[in-house]
Amino acid sequence: MKVAIIGGTGAQGLNLAKRLAIAGEDVIIGSRSLEKALTKVDEVKKLLNEYDFQMDGMTNEDAARTGDLLILTVPLTAQKETLLSIRDYVDDKILIDATVPLETAIGGSPARYIDLMEGSAAERTAKILRKTSVKVVSAFNNISNSQLENIPEPIDCDCLVSGDDNDAKRVVIDLIEKIPGIVCIDCGKLEKARMVEKITPLLIGLNIKYKSHYGGLRITGIDKK
Numbered sequence: 433m434k435v436a437i438i439g440g441t442g443a444q445g446l447n448l449a450k451r452l453a454i455a456g457e458d459v460i461i462g463s464r465s466l467e468k469a470l471t472k473v474d475e476v477k478k479l480l481n482e483y484d485f486q487m488d489g490m491t492n493e494d495a496a497r498t499g500d501l502l503i504l505t506v507p508l509t510a511q512k513e514t515l516l517s518i519r520d521y522v523d524d525k526i527l528i529d530a531t532v533p534l535e536t537a538i539g540g541s542p543a544r545y546i547d548l549m550e551g552s553a554a555e556r557t558a559k560i561l562r563k564t565s566v567k568v569v570s571a572f573n574n575i576s577n578s579q580l581e582n583i584p585e586p587i588d589c590d591c592l593v594s595g596d597d598n599d600a601k602r603v604v605i606d607l608i609e610k611i612p613g614i615v616c617i618d619c620g621k622l623e624k625a626r627m628v629e630k631i632t633p634l635l636i637g638l639n640i641k642y643k644s645h646y647g648g649l650r651i652t653g654i655d656k657k
């Protein structure tokens with residue numbers, strides 16, 4: 433399976449790409465700029481030269497066309513434009529949405545959430561792509577890029593997963609749990625992303641307050657499997 437990260441040159445996408453590639457996935461870094469994507473791939477290959485992995489760089493459009501499973505990691509302000517640019521290539525694929533509507537999108541605080549009329553960023557993605565047969569799954573919202581970057585340390589955070597298609601969620605959970613330390617929790621329908629996304633600005637606020645970059649969450653007391 434080829435995993436294409438749309439907006440994969442940023443903090444979240446690139447660190448997710450590193451983790452998934454090391455875990456054995458064939459990863460594509462997508463960008464608006466082919467040159468930028470290729471440069472980032474070169475940087476990752478130099479940085480992680482002790483690992484053997486497969487990673488390519490492409491434009492977002494080519495990445496979406498080539499990828500079997502897509503992960504969207506762009507800021508809220510770029511969400512609609514980016515999705516429209518790949519809309520023709522998403523039919524029958526799974527798209528993991530990691531977008532969090534932070535107030536930074538309008539010049540505000542990273543510790544505040546912006547309420548969207550669709551309910552959540554993941555539901556906004558589903559609405560923008562409603563004329564396609566893509567299956568949108570919300571995940572990765574609460575896992576900080578710093579934890580992802582801290583290779584080879586295991587991730588000390590659960591991954592809350594929401595989506596309307598159970599088979600798609602199963603594929604996503606199996607993929608994500610290849611990253612050491614992450615335990616996925618199926619939270620239910622995509623609308624659960626309304627609550628999950630709001631945890632992220634809370635964690636960012638805690639990171640600021642306690643001078644950390646690694647704040648995460650673990651759900652306890654339930655059999656997660």
Ligand SMILES: NC(=O)c1ccc[n+]([C@@H]2O[C@H](COP(=O)([O-])OP(=O)(O)OC[C@H]3O[C@@H](n4cnc5c(N)ncnc54)[C@H](OP(=O)(O)O)[C@@H]3O)[C@@H](O)[C@H]2O)c1
Nearest residue numbers: 439441442443444463464505506507510531532573576577
């Ligand atoms: N950072 C985290 O720890 C974290 C954790 C959980 C969730 N998230 C969520 O994941 C998403 C990505 O976060 P990030 O920190 O990786 O963001 P980022 O570094 O600011 O941006 C990611 C990529 O999006 C593209 N992009 C940026 N602005 C754009 C614009 N105006 N139009 C089109 N493309 C644009 C850029 O790629 P190109 O220039 O190469 O096209 C950029 O490298 C956000 O929604 C964020 O809330 C982040």
